[in-house]
Amino acid sequence: MDANPLASDILFSVGPLPIGRAVVTTWVIMAALTLVSWIGMRRAEVQAGPLQAVLEIVVETTEKQIREIVRRDPWPFLPLLGTLFIFLVVANLSAVVPGAKPPTGHIETPAALAAIVFLSVHYFGLRARGGVDYLKRYIRPNPLLLPLNVLAEITRTFSLMVRLFGNIMSHEFVLAIVVFLAGLLLPIPFMLLGIMIGIIQAYIFTVLAAVFIGAAVGGESD
């Protein structure tokens, strides 16, 4: 309970590069997701087997949700946003495995994910609308608002990072305090609440990333 939530615990170091627990957990999650996807789609058939059917349902549901948010063809954004969502769900729920800690509860992982979202928003925006048209977004509706628009870019990336980190980390703290105060059965409802928080935060992160990308590329409706 007296562990500093802002510092990461270092497991070992490769040369001058320290490797923390969150990074190792991330590697394990990446390997597990890659393995499951590879096994499921190794022999993709028209008559889908059980695992292939599950993967197809996940992809199609994500595709439908993102299509409703960006209001255009979601396939350019689906690899990024779908991977983000699946990774975040697994990472937030990794606390249910005994001994594992969610990597999103340390500041590095949400910071890296928010940086990816920040860069990909500009990438998709520039590719969809071209340089001048995309940059005109910042002087709209009035050139006086240019500093505010630039500031909004930074603060929304920062809040994307802090929201995920704060929710997951604070839930870990609450759980530690409850375990410290009272024993055996009382933490179970809090753990169930943690599963809900993890899924909702993964959903919110992905939806906000989709909203940012949708605003950058501009909907077909407007």
Place this chain on the structure above:
Amino acid sequence: MTVEMLSIVGAAVAVSFGAIGPALGEGRAIAAAMDAIARQPESAGTLSRTLFVGLAMIETMAIYCLVIALLLLYANPFAG
């Protein structure tokens, strides 16, 4: 009072008072969404998606207060 004691008091004040506004705001937002779903149950999907995104936005204010409290407690530049 030393800097450490002031930091602890500051962290407690930041979290407790910083939670009041977002709590009231989230209550209003959920009440309005319930009202809208009761009137138009067919638009529950769109409403709940927008509700979740809006709640995340409101909740960010409380999370900012939590981060300030954690900085005061664990990464205070003025305490030894």
